Amino acid sequence: MKNSRSATGSTLSFAWQSIRARRTEFVASFLAVLGGSVLVTACGVLLQSGLFAGIAPQRYSAAPVVVGAAQSVRAEVPEGPDVVEALPERAMLPAKAVESVAAVPGVRTAIGEISFPATLTAANDRTVAAPSGGAMLGHGWGSAPLTPYTLRAGAPPRGPGEVVLDAETAGRAGAGVGSTVRIATADGAVPYRVAGVAAPPKGDGLPRQSALFFTDDRARALSGHPREVAAVGILAEPGVRTDAPGGLAGLAGLFGGGSADDALTHRVARALADEGLDGDRVVVRAGVERGEVEFLGAAQSRSVLTLVSGSFGGFVLMIVLLVVAGTLSLVVHQRRREVALLRAVAATPRQIHRMLATEALLVAGAAALLGVVPGYLAAQALRDGFARIGVIEEGFALSVGPVPAVAAVLLCLGTARLAVGAAARKQVRIRPVAALRESVVERPDIGRGRIAGGYAVLALAAVSLAAVAFVPQSTAAVPAVLCSLLALIGVAMLGPRLTAALARTAGAGPLRRFGVAGHLAAANSAAGSRRLAAAVTPLALTIGFASSQFYSQTTLSEATRYQARAATVAPYVVTGADGVAPDVAAAVRRAPGVTAVTPLVATEVVAVERTLLDEPLSRSTAYGVDAAGLRGTLDLPADSGSLDELRGDTVALSGTEARLLGKGVGDRVRLVLGDGTRTEPRVVAVFRPNLGFGDVLLPAATVLPHTTDRLAGTLLVATAPGADGSAVAGAVRALSKDHPGLAVGDRTDLRAAQDAQTRSQDWLNRLLLVVILGYVALSSATTLVTTTTARTRELALLRLSGGTRAQIARMLTAETALLAATAVLLGTATAALPLAALSLRLTTDPVPAGPPWVFAAIVTLTVLTAVLAVRLPAGRVLRTHPLEAMRART
Template structure:
């Protein structure tokens, strides 16, 4: 059977080449997504600061809820979770452990000689530590001595870049105005020139404990000796990190990188798989449709349906297997390219290491082969069910009707898409994006199943215009398109997918980003915003209030909290953006809508929640709310006010002195200041006391998650671009294949007296018809989802984003459609002239 299948493949190279290219491109995408997904689960950032310790103990950064009869739910915390300092001594007494070293880590920004703040290595941060933890790298002195109470040791790279040497005075800013320290020594990490993404500043151990703000806590514990028997001898919530996993205990970057890769690759893998199946099915259906006479003849000469099915299966297995195997290596390259791009836009760590194993390649081969077999079986099903004589009759002309199952499935998908569009109006914030994007993809698949019906209706309308023309080529184009609705649908559907999917993905992201900015700035009534590259000390708000003319000022301390409701039907945990503010300073700086209660009472053990979050938790004003702060601290503040949810300011407001100690940096994102124009100069002079401080207009406010949303926009754009390249390939595939298959038709037209010029004009008219229908349907599909999403987020049905992107998407799609029909048509007309 395989030898016979190979002969049929060689006889129909053009058709099977189209199927091969579709599966080859799909294998590349699936392999890349598989590698990224595996890396999100098992990849990581190599340890730098803790590279000398065989094992590092860190706190569990997740909250998990155990549910009966359901899988457990968990959410990761936003901040570093500390360990009790007393645990260092307990670990040191475990048999086999030679010593345990507690790590203290906090931001320590070095101020240069020109009063400018200095970043860490490679644009990262400089972090303060106790000198006793220098052996975790290890750092060794290259000059000077260990630090005393008012002294520091700088790492060699930072000292060279800042031009400080032993004996110099250096100013360092932690969470307040800079303080002067004497440089007692210079240290370098053994075996390398510097750390990547961070610089180290070592203080005397007692000084480091005080500056950290939590003298009874440590960030992590490095363990030396035999570390294999630590499991089972540690308190609950303490994790043992070894090997590559130590990097996750060192920085939040590793965990955040894995989360981003898991989230992105997980969500896009589903889209990619659906698109690959859709495109593969469309291409194979086109190829099999061109072989209707051949398959019918096989049935007529006594081939059984099982034999024909085995032949098609063998052909498909050969093509899909080779395409999948050849697509694995380029897929690995694409995965590394995507990883590098994610680093460039700042969503994963520069030193994040991908996890490579045979699993993604094996999964890709199985998925591609399985998708191809399913597509081939479903496409040939009707032909194989017919009697041989009926098959010959139906092979002569295109089937007039769609199957009942296909009609029902297509209609059901359109109904599901419609329900998803309606739900967009009622879901809060970012959640509304899920049905908006999914409904478009579901609608396009439904349109693909009902393609001949929909394009047939559109063609009859357009054909009416063409039939009124006296030109023969337009007359022929109209009748060709009307009689061959399946062929037309195969050309239109990929273009509809390209336009509809691209427009929805791009404009849904820009609409959410604009809504976040707009809502944050609409709620901000302050006159000025104070910012700094590394964060602003919260005490700057009090310093600003001492300036004559300033009427109010409050810090904005951004973090995330987790609310728990075990009685919730689906989601017992809810992660929300939260801000720490000074309640009595909100008048004149921040004005949220729909406030019930009094935000000025926000002090002490209190919290204000959005009405959405309060409703989800079933809480009313006066109730106690169980919440986890970013460092796993559980609090039960009293709910004193509710407000309308604001995408910029999230779901919770806390008193700033409650939230600040539970953030990793203990710095504010910005300071809001209300005052008359005369205070601008005095605010600018604060930069002399707080280097790096910048005074901005409120229109330049950037809320904490704007950078993350911008990164997500870039993620969507690049992944969307990769997928659209594949879809564009499939469009060219389908259109070129279907056009080249019309050689017999072109020869007949030439024999009947048609000139080459008339044939080319007929194809031009058909190409205009195809792209016109595709543009109209592709542009119409995302209209309601984007309008409802924009109405939900911004109050207007017009989505945010530049118009030129839509015009560019349509223009590229039109160009692909026109070229994919007209260029093969030129070749056909030349061949038909040589071989009448």
Template structure:
């Protein structure tokens, strides 16, 4: 059977080219996403600051979640200082060095400050000068060069936006690639760190000849409450963002892979269905000469394994190149560090090949069912026109998919919380599946609506186009489906983001009632808040600290954890600077172990005012605060609001991000605030919405993923339309032999292309409305999503260009062949 399949493919390449392209592109897409997933599991960034020590000890930097990936904490989880002595006492340890970091600003840039005693961790050595002394610092060579300073010069260093003058006592020979470094004396670094009973990490220098892995095992036994790192994993301790990036990469690749696999299955299945239908004449003849249904199935299965197998293998290889392209794109978007490496192994390729082969084989079996079981006489009669009605099961499943999609879109109307929002967002795929199954009927309805006007506008081309579309609804439906998919996905993805961004900006703009916002690059110390409060013309101040926290709650009978943006504020004078739009309770009770929740968070977690929740702060500290209020502006200011001192004491820097200032005399207050060194002062519009930077990154990441999937869909669109048009060469030849001119044939196909594009745009736009309306209701309470006209115009233009070119170009090529040759 495989020999027969190879012979058929050699002599009938046309129907198999489309299948080959669809599977090849699907394999590349799935391989690329598999590489990202594997990289999220086991890749990272090599250490820089800890490059000189074989073993590093850190705290547990993630919240374990049962049957799910661990959630990385956003803040540095510190270690007790006595861990340094415990590690130093382990056999094989030459020296254990406790490391701490202080966030400072020099020359307008954030820099990490350390004690000179930790220089051996890299190691750093002096190129010029001497070790730091009181009010003296050592700068790394790159930092000194960029500032244009050398030994003996004075520099201004802002610590919590409070400037202080230091003398450069030395310059190191080394510099780190990722961040600039300066060194204080150990005493001054400890004083600035402010937590004498804690350290950030412990670097371990081993005695000569000691195996790092064996030493790590002994240290783990000595300090079981800590996590011990060796090799490139040491970079996880040094760079907190690496752990967060890995977690995000796993979630992102799984989310994209879910959509991509469903789309790939849909595209491969529709392409195979079209390929099999194009061979109805050949299969009819085989049935007429006594080929059994089982033999037809085996023949089509063998052909699919040959074509799809070679396509999947060839497609998996460029998938690795696509993965590197995605890494570069995500790095440019700010999601991945530039030095984050990819984990390369054959596993993603193997998984992609098996998945594509399985999908192709299943789709081929479904496509072959009807042509294989039809009686030989009927096969010859129906070989030219597939006029059979849609099967009852197909119609039923299509209707159920549309009903389910509409129902999922409406979930935010009836159910509160994030789960309903996820249902609305995921309903788009259900809508597309339903449209794909009911596609021929949609085409028939559309042609009944526009058939009369088209025939009147173009008596020849219009008449032929309407007749062809009416007789070949299934063929047109296969061409319409990928275009509908592109329009629906693009609309839902783009306009979900614009809706959320517009609402967050609106909430932040209306919620800030202060006159000014004070900020600094590396944060604001409490002394700056005091200076701002004492400035002339200032009536009230609210320092704001931001972080990310995890909330554990019961969902469907099992415990889960979710990340929320949090802010810390003081209730004193809060109404003069911030309006969170309270719904229940009062913000004046926000003291001690209390918390206020956005209505969305409260509904998702399932708590009311007066109840308690389990909260894991940014540094891993567990607290069970009582809910004292709920408020409406969670998108603008974060879903959780905690007492300022509670949240600030559990952040890495313990500094504020901004200070909101209400003024009794704005002009006087602006002059007084501008005189405070080290800070910037802007109007109330200068406060960005909580989590805005993260949303900006997520928006670009989603757009990159959307472009990736739409790129595959675009290949599928062109592939399907070219297949469908190229297979009509006999039809074009017959039309020309009975007197139809080439221009009239081209006009006919242009009209058909316009029908295809119009149906796709209308149906795709309508299919995107229920999800968008549901998301808008859940996010804003209004049924009207924010739709960017320019973005929608781009979707329309790209769809139209793809559809028109993919039909007109193959038509021109088919018309170059003489009619007699085409028929032969």
């Protein structure tokens, strides 16, 4: 035991002294692990938040328990976990749930909440927006105690023409008791008299929403769901435990306060289940989870955050593995002379393995621990960025705990240990004499296993490239980006071979213009192909990964817009500030010269079928349209059936969706609409796929009642031949007096409902791309600095052999040019092929969409990184006297 402790202590002491003596060599590894720890911790925090965090309630702050409809659809899988898809629209509860909840013991009052979007226009026709980009919502005055709102002035609304405003909204609208305001809902814009002004306990209003209170009867009528409620707020009897506590409190409750089933949430859930409203249809929430019922985007934010952090974390982990493994392998490779000498003096392979592993774990452990706190700060910054671009709801709280930090440290340590073990494996297995020989002259080739693995990964990249031509257009970017990433991994594995071949080619061609310096640069690069590959890989990764990520999204977005506009034949497009009410469509149809009008009601549906991919649920973008107004407004050619029959209980599917679901004209397809309503319409047409209009078309009359705001996003307007376009546009614009916010444009102004989601997705990818690029650029720079500094003795020997500073500087310039050119060539090639295939698939043009200056900026920054990271340390080395440099460590 003592010998074991002594050996461990001596190993740690020796490793620490070695690290201190070689601080410069370990800088790249330290920074790579530090950055990796920051990113992995941040992804872990976001993933944990997506699983367990939420948004604190505002409107329901006075109700300790809230009942809402389940905002998801669930399908049971015989072998494996259930499949769940979130619903995009507000699901409703039957009004009878209020009575059922009120009868539960411990419930003092059960209040049915009525909530619907509304737009307020002040006396000067100025639209009043909700605070902080939130929502303006109408409610029944009976639900005011849920916050609670109390009157500051005036009286409650007593008739259908009266409204109570929250104080913050009244102040911004310049309205007081007795004033008249116009409020627009899905039923149109109507003047109301302000009967009173109310406020919550603190402040003049809620942070992210405005409240407009009508009489309960009027609110039910305006909501469009007179027999349903959005939620049930519960005010409990004094002393009633509302939720089952967790942790030690839960144990205390078991011994002193009864079982967890005694909590009010469980009693309410049991009572609703007895009424046929089980856990698949309703949710009973207490604490911070009440925000999921209040904010429609809360559950979606959790789902999006989980998905984004999981997929982004996978990319991050893969890149961290590549970068950390590359930097640590470089450190081990640069110490091959030292390892050979240790072997020559009888050091065993196990001892050398232990020494190198201990050094790596000390460096990686320190870097990983230091990266934890910045990782939590990075998660906060990413959360704020996601909210700013609209990916998640404002106010979504992070779940902060130790698990992400522990996972990040363990992953970084595991990566470091595996990287060092793989890099040192060959060096400690060969004979000492051969090791000494290889420490002087580097072997140009790499192992057979690495070569086979590299070609296998490139083969997988080729398969992904071929898949671009066969997958649906909406998902074609996935195999394209995967192809680029796999190609980069393959290039990294075959790096020494590729760089040696390119160096020899450059020496026989472009580098000739540098004369002797170019010849020497080519020879050095070919002989030191491992060193060159270690420097090229992160640079090529920067160019390839950044280009494929950015241009795949811009190409998909442009293809979506192009296909939407190509299918739109209507000369005019009518849009609203928050949407277009159904009565606007009726009014536009009556305008002189208008021959056809069709609304575009955007939503999402879930198909409950066993698809070709054997998925029980498949989510698709859907649009509600008016079949009577399709001619002259929208051109979606049908391969079978006819869109003219899209009325009543019918549906039209794109060719892609029809193949996935195995359905054709005349078949029934089981769908779940946006608010959870199940339907089984008959397929009347299969149309050609169009990214701009989704995969499912339904009658607008079917879709509108099952959307949250009951508004169309856009109206497509067709006119008679020879009609006066300006007169038509003027007649439509005249409607804005009764419908504030209406705008008339041509087909180039079409705003497909996917545009907002596409823009958010674009910004999301750009934000994540900047994070990854920052990490890769830092790792590239430190790796290049390390490789350049490690050549101190080599450059000093050249000077002692008669080379001048200018000649050596010229040689380094040639090597840097070769390094940058190789990185640009490999990075561009790995991105260009999949992007060209994607562009051909979506637009029939091999050139991907997007501004060319972005690619130029990526290349410029990469090349600049290479130049500065080589020339700056090389300049310092060349200023050192050759004899002093020869005494430096290698």
